[in-house]
Amino acid sequence: MTILGAAQNAGVVIPTVCHHEKLQPFGGCRLCTVEADAGGRTTLVAACVYPVQNDLVVRTRSEQIDKIRKVLTEQLLAYAPESEVLKNLALEYHADKDRFPKEPSFCILCGLCVRYCAEIKQKNAVGFVDRGPNREISFIPEVAAVECWDCKECFRLCPTSALQAAFVLMRSLTSSVSPAKSAAKNGNQTIAAVERHRHRGSPVASDGNGTLLQTTAKG
């Protein structure tokens, strides 16, 4: 049992972005940071991964915690300023969405799609590539071309409205392993349309329903 689990059982709200009940705890977004007192020592821990123990006293809100959540929200808003999840957090913690220069990649690297595909679907069609500030998610074209069209379950997990997952999937599929063939097989019009846009140099994404959306790529 983690602090987050215990809090949820008790009806105490701790904000999360990267947490999902079906998935293993990740501890990536750190918005669930709380103050934990054990044996007289107060430490800041991530509620989603920290195990509960006897006599552990947890504070879920404090001036310090709010300050941290505010900055963390502001940092993520630079990538996905229109995300509903982040906008709600901004309201709660008085975060300024314009605090940092915008880099709208729409991906905040919560890893929900990556972990869902690995843990639940066990397909590993999408993964993290590179590290540090260059980290991004990427679909593995060889796997995605076979697995993704009939699934797309990760799209609706995305806290930044599925745009990033859809876009990255498109890009992977249209830039290698004969996408035309797989498009023809699935009778999917979107791929062919994306392919045309790609040749015109315009970054394009799909919302998963065949509708094309204009967006900006990261990097």
Place this chain on the structure above:
Amino acid sequence: MAMINSPAELERHRQDILSKRNPGATRISICAGAGCLATGAGKIIAAFGQEVEKQGLQCDTHIKGTGCPGFCERGPVVVIEPDDICYLQVTPNDVPEIVSRTIKEKKLVDRLLYVDPDSGEKAVREADIPFYKNQARNIIGNNIKIDPKCIEDYLALGGYSALAKVLFQMTPEQVVEEIKKSKLRGRGGGGFPTGIKWEAARNAPADVKYVIVNADEGDPGAFMDRAVLEGNPHSILEGLIIGAYAIGSHEGYIYVRQEYPLALENVGIAIKQAVEHGLLGANILGSGFDFNVKVHRGAGAFVCGEETALLLSLEGKPGEPRARPPYPATKGLWGRPTNINNVETWANVPLIVNNGADWFSQFGTEKSKGTKIFSLVGKIKNTGLVEIPMGVTLRDIIYKIGDGIPGGKKFKAVQTGGPAGGCIPAAHLDIAVDFDELTKAGAIMGSGGMIVMDEDTCMVDVARYFLNFLSEESCGKCSPCREGVKRMHQILTNITEGQGKEGDIELLEELALSTRSASLCALGRSAPNPVLSTLRYFRDEYETHIRDKRCPSHSCKELVSYYIDPDRCGACRICPRECTSGAIIGDKNLIHVIDQALCNKCGTCFEICPSRFGAVIRISGEPVPAPIPEEMRIIVRKKNPKREKQDVGNLVTN
């Protein structure tokens, strides 16, 4: 080699090795650590071989390449026993003279000895050189006596006797107690009590347990672990086997970074030799205890020095830290109890077992016992590895051992603890170096990096440099570290480029708080240290950069300008010739002028302008004086009237 099956056989074997050694024979030890090899130690070893043979001395002379003794500034180092004569900065050309004078005639080659820069006195033996004299070299002191590729050298010095003692005279619990009693703390940076860590792994219920050597030393400018791995690999192996016995583990790993090829080679050889001698593998020394060890090469990620990332990397997964608890002591490699210690921690273990916990804890301060190796680098006269008892002051390390700052410059700060460490200014030089005092001063012990900076170093730029390193090395898993370090780096870059604005310092402090408090692992939690420590001691430098667009140390490229003082310029034509961007206009007898639009601020003109002129001036935060009008640039020489006429004539015709 026959297997050694008991402590008595080990002792007999040691006596055998010693009896074959003629105490009167000459032994030439040449440092063959990575640093000295790079400056030609390999050629020196070969030259000694040829010369000794040429002069017919091969019967009574032994030549060996050894581990690094630490005086890298003056390498390659050669030590000649039995008289312990220490020659510095030896080249292959010196070898014939050393052989004929020192080895044949027993006389000194004066020019290769250490000369005290103050008194002018020469030091003959290693122990007389101030650099060594002020150290306590419990661990690296043996490096120069050992050929790391030869187990006999280690055995001759009493090697593996601690292992024999542990296996036959001590219970695992007694070993853990002894380590606890010694108060040894982890040398990798955390400073966690080693004995308590061992006890936790020992008490964790499981059939299979692992012990691991963390040799993923990645701090820029740090090479303590490399020197021990390359120079005395058996000491680490012996410590590891003792630890395995204490914890109840039969399998271990040495995680060495790929960038240390010589360390990998020497460790590989050491393992092979230990197995051949029955000191590793099944039924060690006939005790019934089995232990095997494998070497794993790290692929180059700094964050893999963090223990949970190291474990995942060993399992073949991406090297990203995971949350603790559970700690590796209960749930480590493949979910089994695992004990990870740093190279230097393991190397201390045989010393504690042989000499006792009381001997060990006589070194150091109340809460930090023993010695610690530091790599002393940067703006310091004696660059090298320094092993001191904990509690020696920074001032003694820098001035007594390091001999101060070169070039008559003033000391500004010392950065301890690697990239995520902190900068300590001159006012705090008298703090005693141990885990707690460094932390109080806003820095950390880390694994022992120590970078000295002089007055020409800009502290904002130093913070920017380290944040750049940490940003690139962040794994990117958790957002406070990935985003916080990236944003801090962006702000610092802006400040050093003259784009800083009001509020930047406060924003840095806010980002530092969230990164330090909310990050997943020690990398993120310590990453704000360079920013916070420089803000604590050098806040005025930040303010000057932001408000006046001026770099007080004249170091930030975007904030400095170079111009040539027309009254001092000797029109020597050196700077126009060397200018990397063709920005200097000038000719013979024509005062040189820098075209500010073309200048790329490389500083070459500033460095090469002859000191008799000193005409190139570096300024920051003030406007560049207008160039003097062309008609006033002609220099009329007075010294030689005949030449002056001719020169002026030339100019006119031009």
